[in-house]
Amino acid sequence: MADNTENPFVHPSAFVDEGCTIGPGTKIWHFCHIISGTRIGASCSLGQNVMAGPDVLIGDNCKIQNNVSIYKGVTLQDNVFCGPSCVFTNVLTPRAGVERKDEFAPTLVKKGATIGANATIVCGHTLGRYCTIGAGAVVTRDVPDHALMVGVPARQVGWVSCSGDILGKDLVCPRTHEKYRESETGLELVQGLQK
Numbered sequence: 001m002a003d004n005t006e007n008p009f010v011h012p013s014a015f016v017d018e019g020c021t022i023g024p025g026t027k028i029w030h031f032c033h034i035i036s037g038t039r040i041g042a043s044c045s046l047g048q049n050v051m052a053g054p055d056v057l058i059g060d061n062c063k064i065q066n067n068v069s070i071y072k073g074v075t076l077q078d079n080v081f082c083g084p085s086c087v088f089t090n091v092l093t094p095r096a097g098v099e100r101k102d103e104f105a106p107t108l109v110k111k112g113a114t115i116g117a118n119a120t121i122v123c124g125h126t127l128g129r130y131c132t133i134g135a136g137a138v139v140t141r142d143v144p145d146h147a148l149m150v151g152v153p154a155r156q157v158g159w160v161s162c163s164g165d166i167l168g169k170d171l172v173c174p175r176t177h178e179k180y181r182e183s184e185t186g187l188e189l190v191q192g193l194q195k
Contacts, residue, residue, distance in 0.1 A: 017053070023060065041078065059111070073104040073123060080109050083117035083135065090123045110145070114164060119154075128186050132160045144186030159187050 008022040014032040016022065023042035028034065032046050035053025040046070041060035052058065052070040059078035064070070068082050071090040076082070090104045105124030109115070113127045116135035127133065128145035137154040148158040148166060158166055161173035161180065171180040171187065179190040 020053070047084070065117070071104075073106045074109070075106070076109045077111040077113075079112045081114040083115055083119065085118050086115045086133075087118075087120040088123070089121070092123060112162060113143075130160065130162050130164075131186070132164060145183070146180065146187035162189065 006025040008024060008026040008028070010016055010028045011030050013030045014028050016028065016034045017036040019036040020034050021039040022028070023040055023044065025043040026040055028046045030048040032050045034040070037055035038053035040052070040058045041062065043060055044058060044062045046052070046064045047066040049067045050064050053072065055072050056070050057075045058070070059076055059080065061078055062076050062080045064082045065084040067085040069088065070076070071088055073090045074088045088107060091100045092105060094100065107121055107123050108126045110127060110129040112130040115121065115133045116137065118136045119133045120138045121127065122138065122140050125139060125142050127139065127143045128147060130145060131143045131147045131149065133139055133143070133154065134150035137150050138152045139149060140153040143149055144156070146159050146161070147156045148160050149155065150157050159171065159180065160166055161176065161178060163173060163175050165173050165175045167173060167180060172178070180187045181190050
């Protein structure tokens with residue numbers, strides 16, 4: 001993770017429009033375009049050919065890999081990972097000849113979520129905290145916290161821990177030994193049971 005005292009780095013081939021905010025330690029790489037009104041937090045990394053905006057919100061410590069476009073209406077909370085060439089949509093019924101900018105459907109990606117390479121997130125949905133969307137999946141509904149989603153359309157096939165490890169039936173993380181339990185929003189960490 002970058003030191004938060006660093007100034008942001010913007011590669012000379014990238015364009016950052018007026019009216020954007022970029023947090024300390026953030027790195028914006030080759031051929032990116034950050035459109036006006038976009039706010040990017042601290043210690044983020046935006047890979048080659050990323051487009052964000054207008055008016056997009058990106059939290060701290062997000063990793064956005066190559067060839068990702070983040071359109072108006074998308075919000076990424078802290079610690080979100082967007083794999084290479086993952087896709088966000090912003091209109092449910094697009095037509096080239098019909099103006100639908102007033103129909104953008106918001107998409108919220110909550111803290112710690114991971115979106116795999118080439119996955120598609122259909123607009124108007126929320127991806128829960130620490131969920132994992134498998135490579136190539138197509139998300140067409142809300143995703144619970146810690147859910148593991150795969151396929152077209154994406155379906156839940158299990159649970160993952162905060163560290164991204166697949167949980168067994170005991171809901172104990174094999175890496176950290178943290179214990180989870182089911183909740184109204186998906187899974188939640190049981191405090192005080194870490195080995």
